[in-house]
Amino acid sequence: MIKFRSRAFVALISLIVVVLIGLGILLGQFFKYNFLDALNNKIKVEIWWVLSAGFGTAVIVTLLLVFKITTRYTKPIKAATEVAIELAHGNYRARTKVSRLDDTGILGSSINMLAENLQELTKVRDIQQDRLSALIENMGAGLILIDSRGYINLVNKGFIDIFHINPSEYLNKQYYEVVDYEEICQLIAEVFRTEQKVSKQLHLPLQIERKYFIVYGVPIIGANNVWKGVLLVFHDISEIKKLEQMRKDFVANVSHELKTPVTSIKGFTETLLDGAMNNKETLQSFLSIILKESDRLQTLIQDLLDLSKIEQQGFQLNIQMINLYSILQDVLKLLDGKADTKNIQLEFQSKQNHAYIKGDFDRLKQVFINLINNAITYTPVNGKVSIYLLDSDEMVRISIKDTGVGISKEDIPRIFERFYRVDRARSRNSGGTGLGLAIVKHLIEAHQGSISVKSKLGEGSEFIIELPKEMNLKDGER
Numbered sequence: 324m325i326k327f328r329s330r331a332f333v334a335l336i337s338l339i340v341v342v343l344i345g346l347g348i349l350l351g352q353f354f355k356y357n358f359l360d361a362l363n364n365k366i367k368v369e370i371w372w373v374l375s376a377g378f379g380t381a382v383i384v385t386l387l388l389v390f391k392i393t394t395r396y397t398k399p400i401k402a403a404t405e406v407a408i409e410l411a412h413g414n415y416r417a418r419t420k421v422s423r424l425d426d427t428g429i430l431g432s433s434i435n436m437l438a439e440n441l442q443e444l445t446k447v448r449d450i451q452q453d454r455l456s457a458l459i460e461n462m463g464a465g466l467i468l469i470d471s472r473g474y475i476n477l478v479n480k481g482f483i484d485i486f487h488i489n490p491s492e493y494l495n496k497q498y499y500e501v502v503d504y505e506e507i508c509q510l511i512a513e514v515f516r517t518e519q520k521v522s523k524q525l526h527l528p529l530q531i532e533r534k535y536f537i538v539y540g541v542p543i544i545g546a547n548n549v550w551k552g553v554l555l556v557f558h559d560i561s562e563i564k565k566l567e568q569m570r571k572d573f574v575a576n577v578s579h580e581l582k583t584p585v586t587s588i589k590g591f592t593e594t595l596l597d598g599a600m601n602n603k604e605t606l607q608s609f610l611s612i613i614l615k616e617s618d619r620l621q622t623l624i625q626d627l628l629d630l631s632k633i634e635q636q637g638f639q640l641n642i643q644m645i646n647l648y649s650i651l652q653d654v655l656k657l658l659d660g661k662a663d664t665k666n667i668q669l670e671f672q673s674k675q676n677h678a679y680i681k682g683d684f685d686r687l688k689q690v691f692i693n694l695i696n697n698a699i700t701y702t703p704v705n706g707k708v709s710i711y712l713l714d715s716d717e718m719v720r721i722s723i724k725d726t727g728v729g730i731s732k733e734d735i736p737r738i739f740e741r742f743y744r745v746d747r748a749r750s751r752n753s754g755g756t757g758l759g760l761a762i763v764k765h766l767i768e769a770h771q772g773s774i775s776v777k778s779k780l781g782e783g784s785e786f787i788i789e790l791p792k793e794m795n796l797k798d799g800e801r
């Protein structure tokens with residue numbers, strides 16, 4: 324259409340030129356035959372001048388017309404064509420200038436509108452692409468996409484992080500050439516074979532550790548049942564597995580710890596009932612064992628209740644202004660007798676006779692009873708237990724140091740675990756439940772403080788607690 328119009332203009336202009344030239348020739352011939360021959364030379368020259376001037380004017384008018392038509396029609400069409408070419412090359416920001424509302428103006432504005440729509444579409448597509456990439460990269464699981472021929476098309480950040488791989492060694496390679504894990508290759512092959520979703524729990528060795536994964540293999544089937552490949556998603560469930568194991572261990576430990584005193588109580592009671600109670604001495608000795616075991620049972624149940632209460636979400640401390648100096652003095656008075664029986668020297672050092680913080684009186688007393696009691700328990704006779712209290716600007720530091728059996732380097736990280744004991748028999752004989760330090764750690768953390776241990780086997784241990792004077796409470800806790 325555009326071509327046809329420009330051709331029509333050229334034809335029109337040519338026609339005007341031909342008509343003007345023809346008219347000039349006709350006029351010339353007309354003058355020549357009717358007047359010129361009869362006129363003298365001077366007049367002839369004048370007429371020639373007039374004719375030449377007329378012809379010249381006609382040529383100029385024609386050129387002006389050509390120029391005007393060119394600028395009016397051809398230029399906008401050319402500009403629109405150039406923009407269309409730019410659009411075809413993907414430059415959607417190209418625009419043409421529209422100055423009139425005629426046909427060429429409509430063409431220009433249509434092309435501009437088309438460019439705007441394309442630009443908008445590209446923007447939307449780019450946003451969607453970005454969202455999709457962000458989703459795939461940060462979905463919190465490993466993902467691998469394999470095409471219908473078995474070539475790996477995509478691996479996300481999760482997958483790279485899990486398997487510590489270099490993506491360039493994976494992309495566009497056959498999955499069975501690069502995936503080192505037989506179980507994963509079998510799972511992919513199963514999805515290819517069955518064209519069904521497959522999910523499996525795998526325990527895979529990764530560098531220095533083994534991790535548990537739930538792996539989902541999904542066949543990707545496009546429109547018209549076209550087979551497009553397989554998508555594999557890896558969810559790391561090692562943490563859940565660990566918690567599950569901890570729960571199982573805990574239940575096993577609790578059952579075991581409860582079973583021991585109950586079996587003992589039952590055994591001694593049965594023996595007494597079988598006739599042993601007739602002997603006063605035996606009766607006395609068995610009853611005191613039964614009492615001791617019942618005490619153990621009671622302490623264990625109390626510790627378990629305490630721990631479950633402290634570990635519960637929403638556990639709240641009874642926060643008030645407390646003097647750690649006087650709490651420590653109370654605890655020392657309480658445990659003085661026990662230290663005396665082992666001839667252990669109990670020492671308390673503090674520069675001032677006060678150290679105020681905001682905390683829970685009963686819970687912190689419980690912490691110090693546990694730690695000082697342990698220090699006495701795990702220190703042989705004639706030893707020494709020292710308590711240091713240091714009050715500084717923002718926190719208070721309490722250190723409980725003993726000259727006891729000490730704890731090995733390997734055991735130190737584990738002593739805060741529930742039921743962990745370095746020496747099971749010694750702990751049990753001293754009435755320990757193996758839950759004391761777990762409770763202590765929870766309580767110190769609930770006070771936003773910290774607990775650390777320094778120890779040397781055979782030389783002694785030091786438990787250091789740091790408590791902030793003022794806790795940062797969230798709105799709900801105030």
Ligand code: ADP
Pocket residue numbers: 693697698701725727728729730738743744745746750751754755756757758759760761784
């Ligand atoms: P328990 O009731 O057995 O004392 P805890 O949780 O209080 O349980 O302590 C865990 C283990 O840590 C103890 O069994 C003991 O082996 C070790 N332990 C704790 N305190 C000391 C200490 N002061 N010196 C040496 N070992 C300690």
